[in-house]
Amino acid sequence: MPSYDATDALDDLFGNEEGYSSGAGAAVVTRTEAILDGPTPATSIDAVLRLADGLPSLDDVREVDDHDTSELTATELQQKEQTETVISTALAAGDAAVWVIAQGLERAAKGRWWRCTHSTLGGYVEAKIGRSAVYGRQLRKNAPLALETAHKTGTVPKPSQVKVTSKTEEQYGREAAVTLYEAVRDVSYELGAHPTADSLMAVHKSLPRQLPDEPDQQREVIVQATRRTLGVGTEAPAFESESNKSASIEAPAFESESNVDASGPGESPSGGEGEPAEVSETSSDAEDDIEDAEIVPEHLVTLKDALKTLNAVNRAVTKDVFAQAAASPDDAAEYERVRQAIITKTTAIRNKALHAPKG
Template identity: 85%
Template sequence: MPSYDATDALDDLFGEEEGYSSGGGAAVVTRTEAILDGPTPASSIDAVLRLADGLPSLDDVRAVDDHDTSELTKTELEQKEQTEAVISTALAAGDAAVWVIAQGLERAAKGRWWRRTHTSLGSYVEAKIGRSAVYGRQLRKNAPLALETAHKTGTVPKPSQVKVTSKTEEQYGREAAVTLYEVVRDVSFELGAHPTADSLMAVHKSLPRQLPEEPEQQREVIVQTTRRTLGLGTETPAFESESNDGALGEIPHGDEEEPAEASETSGDAEDDIEDAEIVPEHLVTLKDALKTLNAVNRAVTKDVFAEAAASPDDAVEYEKVRQAIIAKTTAIRNKALHAPKV
């Protein structure tokens, strides 16, 4: 069965130069191809549809009962990995298509191609892509940064993500904005998650007022800030100080000294917080959650992870649980990080 990866998809969508702009009707196709180098719209659509050729045959996928919670077989794991690779590539192709549309709209705006058929560029955009004029302006404005991010990192950012990194570009420059996206992406993957506009904004807001001019030093500052903000820092555990440094839940990293003993004093103090006579229900919920987190933090030590990982028979289940813990604690931390401050 032919393979088709994300690089192939992006090459088909962007071409060797800037890319192409698609539209309905032969006139639009002819006009676009006269301006841009790249594949025809029909061949590009076919390229995306051919991604389905990389999926396992549906007939070969074993039907499983709704209540079956057994481990996936070797065949199922292979089919899952194969399918998820196709899904990721299709998503990347869709994200790329958004920025191809942005390039097309920029050309339509420059040439005022709408001047005989529509009363404004905004109405033309709404008619062509079914989205608001404001959305179209944002795409056109952010397309250069998005395209450079895609070419330098190999990952196509979403409009909501570029809306954030454009703020980084305004404050620190294009290179810092691209680096921010790449670093947040990589650290998010370490946490078993994906980069989001929220995580990008959290790191952006945590950057110092000025970054070093030297690219390597600049990158190092962004890496340190990202790891600290997203929960992979090693300084101070979050929830045990007013800082956002450290990892929620005290998930061990490498050969770090187990900090559970230190948390027993500060944690107990937090456990002993007495509720006032009248405390809002939502605040009680948060205090109860904090008590639970402190109890979990004391129970889940470095030794617990080490002993769980020591059994070869439970390796798959252990890794699944470990990743789930990372995902859950990161989700809680991000909620707290982005909660209103008073």
Template identity: 80%
Template structure:
């Protein structure tokens, strides 16, 4: 990326490799010198803007017709991955910046620096970041957990994510909250997805009243709950709660979202004895092309749901000689159907 290291830029935003403390006051205090001695504002902005240098030249991107549904060429695939890496880094920089703002607000609150210019801290916050006093308080309250999560997992959590994991911290402690975020992130990645506030809250709500004190055992319980909720592996549950909204919003001082939940381990949409007549969506006289694609997908899924019965699974699993291949196929079915479900759940509502 033309000599620019995105990881170094994020380290600069967080003040290098200093240790993130656990206590709210300590987490803020230990960052003071790092931030004050960090890069000048213009340098930080320039560092983020230089991410664009890692993008492929727009002139080198081939224009494609709206009706072209062909597979990406090797060059296009490389350009896509190159571009998505830059987008991901830019989003992470935005998420990191939010928690830097939170640390700044903590200092302003402690020193009451607003006292000579504003009537209250809330008025000062609104003037400085353009958001409400409530939002400012939430950022300050959640920053220590966010910073420790970033330090221990290598991923900067979004404000809406920390709003969910802060509940885990309140009930089970910070270690459990960080572990929950990391496990949900990793299991979501297996599905080709990302953690959301909804999925984090769903896993939190599914945890037992108490967690083991030993870290490995604690992680095992959280991972089992995560796989059950997200519908992955042997812990997948057919009757898991359903996600109502997508809360995977990037920072840019995004409002802290509310919670919901879901997933299923196998596709629904009709019983195994159904002839499918009630499952199919009836065609309208004039339907947009993209809606036709979705309607065709529903018909295909209905046919698959009728064909792939419990008896088919039972017979396929019966031969020990094919056990490894059967398990590979079973997991692939779970992954693909879950990925389709997640796309639908996260799609705009009509």
């Protein structure tokens, strides 16, 4: 058996949180020792806990006033990136552990290992993982899809996400379900967000009744549906799409054309190579010419002023400006900091507009 310290550490980490119960450390360690070769469970647990060693020292983190809205310093940006890497790694480890549990429960169910200690499998599941029998059944049912998604995309999906993509699997097959998850993940990252069960469901509902049999064509349909539904610029504005009826988020016409968002380096709004598309000068000038009525609500005036400012910025910040700024090797670090800050700011504004009430 592992040392008391390792088991106690796991209980301290997960003890009273939803989905875990006191003594979880001992249960996991006992079960794992019986089926694993290699590092002991105590070593594995310690490896997860030691992720905290990768965090910057709390004493080195500068305390900032609640009202401070200044840009992050170079040191703060480095500390933020370092910390978020640790957080992402820990979250991924937790997500992966869920599907390990699901595989364990599947074996327990097949062998009826609970028959001498519990009257039902549901009772056994509740005792072992501290969650309902229904939750356990869902994990077991969705584990194959979750594991294949993780294998093919390099990202471990959450149970709520696989619950949605399992619907895609039922209707279109597993390959389409995996592609859906990957497309929503990638487009969400472009927007500075993360995939959610809601965004996956919105895209699932936007798909046509039938998908092409050819894998590349199938992927193209799913990717384009994802970009339309999540409001990323595509060849056709979202409101012209036949999938619009089931899209949860709809991009305004000028958003679809301008794509003022966080497309990754070398990616165009439609997912191909090249730079993000820019607003048509004609369209921008037309927006600038909007005249205020005699009586316009103050908040609407603020939005119109913001639109004029954005149009001016979009005309000034051309592809050539980025190219020239990137050409100086001496300013590479500062250029990248500014580029990332622009992405962050424009993405924040774009997301506010996308999620704002419609008139």
